[in-house]
Amino acid sequence: MGLFKSESIGVEIQGRELKCLVCGHDAFWKREAQLNTATATFFHFDWANRSGVCYVCAKCGYIHWFLPP
């Protein structure tokens, strides 16, 4: 699709190694995600109109999405 870099990375969250919630894999593609205004408006989330980070499992494709506090 060309959306992701071909190189997967290990990820650490809060000092713990991230493992895929679905398949337990430990390599991910990282994507920055700008939550768009349409989505924010739809869900009435004022706080959602900002960027987050996605770690996409390199094995099964499950998206682990984090919003920085």
Ligand SMILES: [Zn+2]
């Ligand atoms: Zn997975």
